[in-house]
Amino acid sequence: MPAVFCAPLRYTQGPDATLLLGREIKGLGLAGPVLIVSSASPRRLLGPAWSTSLGEASIPFRVHDFAGECTDAEVARIAATARETGSVVILGAGGGKALDAARAAACDLDLPFVSCPTVASTDAPCSAVSVIYDDAGVFLRARILPRNPELVLVDTRVIMQAPVRTLVAGMGDALSTMFEAKACVRAGKPNFRGGSCTRTALAMAELCHQTLMTDGVEALADAKAGRLTPALEHVIEANTLLSGLGFESAGLAAAHGVHNGLTAAPGTHDFMHGEKVAFGVLAQLMLERADDATLEQVLRFCTAVGLPVTLAQIGCRDLSKETLAKVAARATAPGEVTHNMPFEVTPTMVEAAILAADARGRKFLERR
Secondary structure (H helix, E strand, C coil): CCECCCCCCEEEEECCHHHHHHHHHHHCCCCCCEEEEECHHHHHHHHHHHHHHHHHCCCCEEEEECCCCCCHHHHHHHHHHHHHHCCCEEEEEECHHHHHHHHHHHHHCCCCEEEEECCCCCCCCCCCEEEEECCCCCEEEEEECCCCCCEEEEEHHHHHHCCHHHHHHHHHHHHHHHHHHHHHHHHCCCCCCCCECCHHHHHHHHHHHHHHHHHHHHHHHHHHHCCCCHHHHHHHHHHHHHHHHHHHHHCCCHHHHHHHHHCCCHHHHHCCHHHHHHHHHHHHHHHHCCCHHHHHHHHHHHHHHCCCCCCHHHCCCCCCHHHHHHHHHHHCCCCCHHHHCCCCCCHHHHHHHHHHHHHHHHHHHHHC
């Protein structure tokens, strides 16, 4: 199996980077019209900058109002709007679901995709993966697309204006990167491109973890204070670029599998992707029988930045046996990333790991 590494064509990050959008698009040999897929909040925040930057580059654009969930129906609706407007580039602006829907529509039309996240809440912006949900927000499948974005543009001044919770959720998603990458490497499982993990991808996953441990708490304090500091820039990069390249070119495992399973528990629907992934990390560590030092580091980090470490903290205080069984069955469904672990994982093992993670988290909180 050959080693395969994938990445966006260009990654641009910094304060007021949106004002470079037109120049960056033209610099990549792209043109208009551009269809911007965005919900109301990013549109209010970025609309003037889009008009200025794209106007200066003489690139016409239209805005499609994102419906809020990345469903097959919404992807089809975006594609229909792009056809109607004659768009030759699709740009997603907002959170992970808006980006995923826009990315999938661009793929369906064989158009270039530009990714402009307005939150640092997931590692989705750099990838060629779109996660599809049903109308109720339950995970259906991950679509593996042929190519990564032509451009990922991260305006850190915009990111800083998002709720702090989104940054913390991004750290939860990024926290899984190294642990899942190492599990996939040990198992010899292929990454999202069907190849083995390069040393570069594994190094990025490790740097992602190191950045969170070094700068995560400081970055959170800076975000709360409204300070755009090097620590905050580093964590935004870790959440977006390092985690994105690490997960796609190394692979996902039980942490994300448990997240996918947890979407079957109605109580978790008010919680963000990265918050549930953080709990999934603890469950994966339980499956792996990780040493106490590793568990304590993860528990200390999660509690320091406000990530969940118990079932109650993700809306499952009274998780019934029936719901737990549904979660475990979903987490171990055929083709699920949980099977990228270097040993066979059964629903019974996932049930036990979830309960063990919850018990360890509650015990840690009692000691504080």
